[in-house]
Amino acid sequence: DAGVTQSPTHLIKTRGQHVTLRCSPISGHKSVSWYQQVLGQGPQFIFQYYEKEERGRGNFPDRFSARQFPNYSSELNVNALLLGDSALYLCASQNRGVNSPLHFGNGTRLTVT
Amino acid sequence: RKEVEQDPGPFNVPEGATVAFNCTYSNSASQSFFWYRQDCRKEPKLLMSVYSSGNEDGRFTAQLNRASQYISLLIRDSKLSDSATYLCVVNSGGGYNKLIFGAGTRLAVHP
Numbered sequence: 616d617a618g619v620t621q622s623p624t625h626l627i628k629t630r631g632q633h634v635t636l637r638c639s640p641i642s643g644h645k646s647v648s649w650y651q652q653v654l655g656q657g658p659q660f661i662f663q664y665y666e667k668e669e670r671g672r673g674n675f676p677d678r679f680s681a682r683q684f685p686n687y688s689s690e691l692n693v694n695a696l697l698l699g700d701s702a703l704y705l706c707a708s709q710n711r712g713v714n715s716p717l718h719f720g721n722g723t724r725l726t727v728t
Numbered sequence: 729r730k731e732v733e734q735d736p737g738p739f740n741v742p743e744g745a746t747v748a749f750n751c752t753y754s755n756s757a758s759q760s761f762f763w764y765r766q767d768c769r770k771e772p773k774l775l776m777s778v779y780s781s782g783n784e785d786g787r788f789t790a791q792l793n794r795a796s797q798y799i800s801l802l803i804r805d806s807k808l809s810d811s812a813t814y815l816c817v818v819n820s821g822g823g824y825n826k827l828i829f830g831a832g833t834r835l836a837v838h839p
Contacts, residue, residue, distance in 0.1 A: 648826075648827075650829075656832075657815055657831045657832050658772065658815075658829045660828065663826060671826045705771055705772070715760075716777060716817075716827075717772075717827055720771060721770070722771050724769075
């Protein structure tokens, strides 16, 4: 079975531009979460979606948005990119259930110049 | 205070050593606990869940102390391949399963 897949793998953007990152969860998983990981830190929670509804939002500005599609895949959008948005963006899926762990994709490494 | 705190290390140990990592969390409503392993420039991967009674998976043993809000990971007979960053992870409680990560503890095992 395929794991969580993310695209693209790497991306270089200029300040002020917009970016869209994509994620397909493990088959059967209806929940998708997005995390940002800056070098030297643990992943920081951005969003969680379940059944196409936003279930949680982390402490990120409104420039960050996301959505989930009927097939449970998801997109993360970031507008007006800043240098500080350079990071590894991780998508994870999980089975519904309070004790279920996250399964991560390989991530998208975004560099903003 | 951070929601999940870990000693960043690095822990430099020889092969065969036993090493222990500790983690504290601030939210007493947290219900699920995990250790993840992350290799350099890779995604985090689940190492093991942590249960109230403590649990073991081969050379790895995890313990949870809810009263002290403290989690530990013990690695016995360290291998070179254990070199990685170990992330302590706690769910936020509150009805949806938001997982909160510590900054990680770096382990370097040398010959």
